Amino acid sequence: MADDAKPDAGVPGSPGRSRTGHSRPEDREPAEAAGPAAGPPRRPSAPARTHGSRSRGRYVPHGIDDEFAEDAGTAGPSSAGGDEDGRRPAAPGIGVVGMLRWTWRQLTSMRVALMLLMLLAVAAVPGSVLPQRGQDPGAVAEYLGDHPDLGEWLDRLGFFDVYTSVWFSAIYLLLFVSLVGCIVPRTGAHWRALRARPPRVPSRFARFPARASLATDLSPDDVVGLVATKLRGPRHLPTFRVDRRTEPARAGRPEAHTVSAERGYLRETGNLLFHLALLGLLVSVAMGQMLHYRGQAIVTEGRGFANAVVDYDTFDKGSWFQASSLVPFSMTLDAFDSEFASETVAFAQARDFTAHVTVTEPDGTRRAEQIKVNHPLVTDGAKIYLQGNGFAPEITVTDAAGEVAFSQRVPFLPEDQMYTSRGVVKVPDVSGGDQIGLIGYFLPTAVVDEDGAARSTFPQPLDPLLVLEVYRGDLGLDEGVPRNVYQLDTASLTPSVDEAGERVKLLVRPGETVDLPDGLGTVTLGAEVPRYVALDLRHDPSLGFVLTFALLALGGLALSLFTPRRRVWVRAFVSDSGATVVEAAGLARGDDTGLQGEVDRAMSVLPVATPENETTKD
Amino acid sequence: MEMANLSVLLVWAAATALAIAMVAFAVDLARLSGARVAARDAAREKVGAGAAASVRAAPSGTTADAGPAREPGGPAPAYGPGSDAPAGGPSRKGAGIGMSLSWLAAGMLLVAIVLRGIASGRTPWANMYEFTLVGTFVAVAVFVGVCVVREARFLGAFVTGLGAMFLVLAQNAFFVAATGVQPALQNYWLVIHVGVAILATGIFTVAFVTSVLQLLRDARDEGTPWLAGWGWLDHTPSTNALEALSFRLNAVAFVLWTFTIIGGAIWAEDAWGRYWGWDPKEVWSFVVWVVYAAYLHARTTRGWSGRRAAWFVVAGYACVLFNFTGVNLIFNGKHSYSGLE
Numbered sequence: 001m002a003d004d005a006k007p008d009a010g011v012p013g014s015p016g017r018s019r020t021g022h023s024r025p026e027d028r029e030p031a032e033a034a035g036p037a038a039g040p041p042r043r044p045s046a047p048a049r050t051h052g053s054r055s056r057g058r059y060v061p062h063g064i065d066d067e068f069a070e071d072a073g074t075a076g077p078s079s080a081g082g083d084e085d086g087r088r089p090a091a092p093g094i095g096v097v098g099m100l101r102w103t104w105r106q107l108t109s110m111r112v113a114l115m116l117l118m119l120l121a122v123a124a125v126p127g128s129v130l131p132q133r134g135q136d137p138g139a140v141a142e143y144l145g146d147h148p149d150l151g152e153w154l155d156r157l158g159f160f161d162v163y164t165s166v167w168f169s170a171i172y173l174l175l176f177v178s179l180v181g182c183i184v185p186r187t188g189a190h191w192r193a194l195r196a197r198p199p200r201v202p203s204r205f206a207r208f209p210a211r212a213s214l215a216t217d218l219s220p221d222d223v224v225g226l227v228a229t230k231l232r233g234p235r236h237l238p239t240f241r242v243d244r245r246t247e248p249a250r251a252g253r254p255e256a257h258t259v260s261a262e263r264g265y266l267r268e269t270g271n272l273l274f275h276l277a278l279l280g281l282l283v284s285v286a287m288g289q290m291l292h293y294r295g296q297a298i299v300t301e302g303r304g305f306a307n308a309v310v311d312y313d314t315f316d317k318g319s320w321f322q323a324s325s326l327v328p329f330s331m332t333l334d335a336f337d338s339e340f341a342s343e344t345v346a347f348a349q350a351r352d353f354t355a356h357v358t359v360t361e362p363d364g365t366r367r368a369e370q371i372k373v374n375h376p377l378v379t380d381g382a383k384i385y386l387q388g389n390g391f392a393p394e395i396t397v398t399d400a401a402g403e404v405a406f407s408q409r410v411p412f413l414p415e416d417q418m419y420t421s422r423g424v425v426k427v428p429d430v431s432g433g434d435q436i437g438l439i440g441y442f443l444p445t446a447v448v449d450e451d452g453a454a455r456s457t458f459p460q461p462l463d464p465l466l467v468l469e470v471y472r473g474d475l476g477l478d479e480g481v482p483r484n485v486y487q488l489d490t491a492s493l494t495p496s497v498d499e500a501g502e503r504v505k506l507l508v509r510p511g512e513t514v515d516l517p518d519g520l521g522t523v524t525l526g527a528e529v530p531r532y533v534a535l536d537l538r539h540d541p542s543l544g545f546v547l548t549f550a551l552l553a554l555g556g557l558a559l560s561l562f563t564p565r566r567r568v569w570v571r572a573f574v575s576d577s578g579a580t581v582v583e584a585a586g587l588a589r590g591d592d593t594g595l596q597g598e599v600d601r602a603m604s605v606l607p608v609a610t611p612e613n614e615t616t617k618d
Numbered sequence: 619m620e621m622a623n624l625s626v627l628l629v630w631a632a633a634t635a636l637a638i639a640m641v642a643f644a645v646d647l648a649r650l651s652g653a654r655v656a657a658r659d660a661a662r663e664k665v666g667a668g669a670a671a672s673v674r675a676a677p678s679g680t681t682a683d684a685g686p687a688r689e690p691g692g693p694a695p696a697y698g699p700g701s702d703a704p705a706g707g708p709s710r711k712g713a714g715i716g717m718s719l720s721w722l723a724a725g726m727l728l729v730a731i732v733l734r735g736i737a738s739g740r741t742p743w744a745n746m747y748e749f750t751l752v753g754t755f756v757a758v759a760v761f762v763g764v765c766v767v768r769e770a771r772f773l774g775a776f777v778t779g780l781g782a783m784f785l786v787l788a789q790n791a792f793f794v795a796a797t798g799v800q801p802a803l804q805n806y807w808l809v810i811h812v813g814v815a816i817l818a819t820g821i822f823t824v825a826f827v828t829s830v831l832q833l834l835r836d837a838r839d840e841g842t843p844w845l846a847g848w849g850w851l852d853h854t855p856s857t858n859a860l861e862a863l864s865f866r867l868n869a870v871a872f873v874l875w876t877f878t879i880i881g882g883a884i885w886a887e888d889a890w891g892r893y894w895g896w897d898p899k900e901v902w903s904f905v906v907w908v909v910y911a912a913y914l915h916a917r918t919t920r921g922w923s924g925r926r927a928a929w930f931v932v933a934g935y936a937c938v939l940f941n942f943t944g945v946n947l948i949f950n951g952k953h954s955y956s957g958l959e
């Protein structure tokens with residue numbers, strides 16, 4: 001440890017080390033503690049290449065002098081005075097308790113935390129590559145269909161639910177255990193450091209990175225008083241903690257008055273705050289998971305829904321959710337407006353979506369509201385988001401017997417920027433014969449090419465057209481298996497074809513009625529094409545906590561990374577000539593460009609006796 | 619449209635300026651290594667005698683000298699022998715030209731970005747093309763900014779080279795016409811979240827260059843054979859100084875990145891109805907964050923500090939680049955705002 005290249009004896013934060021059982025190099029002077037290879041942080045480097053002349057272990061960047069980290073990195077006292085290559089401490093030979101203690105030390109060591117962090121990064125990646133159930137269950141089903149063997153294995157190993165999988169959870173939970181194990185002792189050490197006196201003045205200043213000296217006519221006592229006041233700064237907002245002492249005479253130096261000063265305790269405070277806030281964040285997110293609920297509903301213009309579990313198309317909830325926490329308001333979609341760019345550069349790009357709604361509170365009061373993308377409607381502790389929109393043409397099918405077998409608004413899902421939208425009509429309740437299935441596209445502004453292919457050229461309903469293919473047979477709805485309403489399983493159905501064997505494509509415009517092929521009946525498209533919106537209602541009581549802890553973590557991080565941690569020492573004594581000699585030295589944690597300025601500022605309060613006020617070059 | 623075209627022209631001009639700057643910086647490095655033997659002897663003496671003085675000169679001397687083209691042999695804080703080149707050492711004309719061109723390129727990019735904003739009538743960083751422009755601007759600006767405070771011209775060739783490359787890539791692969799944005803992006807968080815992300819990315823870029831130099835320098839100091847011909851490496855600061863610079867930059871960028879993620883989550887809560895959903899962009903932002911957090915921890919872990927920690931910076935930056943390119947172009951997530959079809 002003694003030939004460690006850290007320029008660090010007397011380093012800020014040291015008080016923690018002595019209490020964790022290490023030898024106490026911190027009160028030694030740099031020259032003694034660091035040995036010849038060490039230099040102050042801003043020591044100019046060796047001029048040329050030094051082939052192999054440097055031992056590996058010496059390569060330690062500046063500022064890495066956090067004795068806490070060393071403790072953790074070498075698993076504490078079991079390897080006190082730890083070797084510099086950071087070899088693992090040997091496992092103790094005997095005893096369950098010893099083994100447990102060893103395991104705990106390993107777990108809370110910086111090295112293991114580092115491994116866990118790396119593992120966490122690696123473990124997060126597959127979730128971005130493979131489809132995830134939480135995000136897109138349809139894609140997972142498709143993947144499983146395309147890769148039955150591989151898919152099954154991946155599924156077993158949790159690769160489609162990465163972020164809730166056992167292995168992912170294990171990594172972050174271990175990381176947090178490790179974090180607690182490391183934050184608790186560190187908080188104690190910091191607490192003691194906060195109340196300790198700044199370390200006493202080292203006997204020689206020669207090796208410190210920032211120095212100054214001058215001669216003055218003031219007495220050493222006055223010097224120390226002035227400098228201490230200057231360093232402490234404003235009383236209500238002190239910069240440095242200062243400590244004045246006197247030193248007995250020793251080799252070559254008379255009795256001296258000294259100031260030890262230290263600033264930057266907030267650095268460690270910030271670091272602890274950061275880690276604790278991460279813990280708080282984890283807990284709040286977990287609470288949110290337990291208590292939240294989310295419902296999704298598709299609502300067409302002029303219609304509405306009530307805030308009740310049954311009224312949602314899908315509903316998820318945390319395990320502590322209670323249905324009674326749903327406030328029974330209801331909501332009607334009065335109108336939906338959309339705007340799209342018509343200039344050529346971004347033709348048809350969406351510009352604005354607004355849902356005009358009326359909310360009816362449980363007590364019957366009504367109010368008009370708007371929901372926009374980015375502006376959810378907040379009501380009764382829940383937020384309602386506008387997640388999607390499209391057209392829900394009103395489709396009526398009569399069967400061969402002329403009975404109305406189906407009459408509904410059918411939401412069509414947009415598939416491209418022009419709102420080419422796909423939808424399915426299932427008509428199981430025919431009065432006799434085959435059931436009817438229709439698959440088709442709704443084109444808001446249709447253009448039909450000469451070869452009969454139709455496409456949409458703008459997302460607004462300027463010239464709507466419905467293009468349908470017709471199937472007949474058994475829709476398979478009676479088997480009790482849940483079916484996706486947006487999909488028609490055509491495997492057991494017969495498509496209608498014309499004489500040439502081509503699939504029949506029916507073209508229906510608003511208000512028109514068209515005959516179905518094969519005498520199956522007719523299909524009618526309503527004159528008005530209503531719009532629909534996909535709404536998402538969410539309630540998560542943890543949001544405020546999540547945000548607070550996230551911001552605390554950010555603040556703690558910034559404090560810990562940007563607070564300068566500095567020590568300044570000043571010694572004043574009466575020289576042989578009768579003048580008072582004042583020497584100062586500064587030490588910082590890390591590469592600190594402001595250190596010399598700090599030392600100079602402290603000295604600037606002293607009136608100079610001689611014309612020179614220059615740096616000693618020892 | 620006029621302004622949009624002018625913006626494009628300025629981007630090309632900036633790319634050209636950066637490319638020439640790179641050549642100038644490279645020439646400078648080559649000259650330095652040519653004059654190495656002489657400089658080394660001179661530097662040895664200088665360093666021995668002037669250590670403390672040179673430390674002292676740093677804060678006051680360099681801030682005053684904020685001009686784009688620093689005089690050869692100008693005040694150079696204690697950053698190793700190369701930068702300490704005394705007045706009689708090799709001429710740093712190349713570096714001077716490189717610096718002037720870097721300032722010029724940063725200026726032109728800034729104007730190009732502002733024009734683009736005016737042409738589209740919104741904040742000019744809403745798609746990949748614009749992100750690349752602004753990110754390159756930040757990287758070049760951080761580089762010239764660092765040079766104002768300390769001697770860092772050795773980074774020039776690499777930062778300008780990368781910058782020129784990014785701009786050409788932006789023009790050829792990511793270009794989209796200047797226009798408005800979709801509803802989800804019409805929010806002040808676009809300014810904050812994306813703005814801070816770009817800032818972080820630009821700073822990560824300069825830090826990455828510094829760490830790569832650190833690794834190269836380290837390998838050369840160890841006597842790695844294939845680096846034997848790279849004499850210019852001796853004129854970069856010591857590995858420790860490079861480490862320190864890289865850390866300072868990474869620390870700033872990491873805090874900004876943390877803010878980017880928090881801001882993104884706040885925005886996602888409003889725009890997408892949840893603050894976190896493991897969308898590919900979210901996953902990779904998280905990966906980036908964890909890798910840089912691991913870097914900060916590695917720095918403080920024995921046996922992992924220094925060289926190994928520098929590899930974390932390389933890995934982290936690779937993730938930053940992938941998060942930007944791969945995630946936008948390959949994965950189909952909510953963040954697919956590249957504007958490319």
Ligand code: HEM
Pocket residue numbers: 066068069072107108109110113175176177178179180182183271275278557560561910911914915918
């Ligand atoms: C959730 C996992 C964790 C994350 C995301 C995380 C993140 C961070 C970040 C970003 C820093 C930088 C701030 C700084 O350098 O002061 C930091 C510092 C630190 N972390 Fe963690 N950390 C985690 C877990 C842990 C654990 C488990 C330990 C202990 C075993 C630990 C010990 C430390 C220490 C000692 C520092 C201070 C290093 C220094 O003073 O420079 N961290 N952490």
